[in-house]
């Protein structure tokens with residue numbers, strides 16, 4: 588009878604220890620889960636904040652890039668307009684310089700010619716059709732010449748003046764004269780570099 592009671596006491600003690608141990612383990616697991624969840628929430632919150640900062644920085648960078656692209660486009664347009672304007676000005680200056688050089692050369696030739704011949708022939712004539720002046724050497728309207736007739740000319744004096752010469756003493760104006768008279772001649776040529 589005494590031995591049976593002892594077994595019951597021992598059996599009761601083991602079961603109690605098992606319950607206490609189980610309760611403690613459950614508490615530990617619950618605490619671990621709470622701490623884990625707390626840590627996870629904190630990390631998630633930090634990541635959300637970090638992502639938000641990155642998105643803000645990304646938006647700011649996009650705005651800066653858009654501004655730079657707009658600035659580059661405006662600068663490119665301005666530079667192209669500037670280059671076009673400068674090119675036009677330089678071409679105009681070059682044309683003016685070329686014309687001035689041609690005029691100077693023409694004046695120099697005429698000045699040198701004054702002392703050599705009294706008559707300087709051009710290629711202008713109306714030998715084929717009286718009163719209709721043309722160039723003998725080029726297919727170009729006679730009216731496009733830079734010179735002009737002297738006052739009262741051409742007069743086809745005595746019906747025999749069919750060739751045009753230059754009056755050097757009258758500013759390079761033209762007069763019609765007999766083609767048979769001896770004289771110098773004037774040729775037009777293109778100036779080259």
Ligand SMILES: [Ca+2]
Nearest residue numbers: 713743748749
């Ligand atoms: Ca004539």
Ligand SMILES: [Ca+2]
Nearest residue numbers: 742743748763
């Ligand atoms: Ca004449």
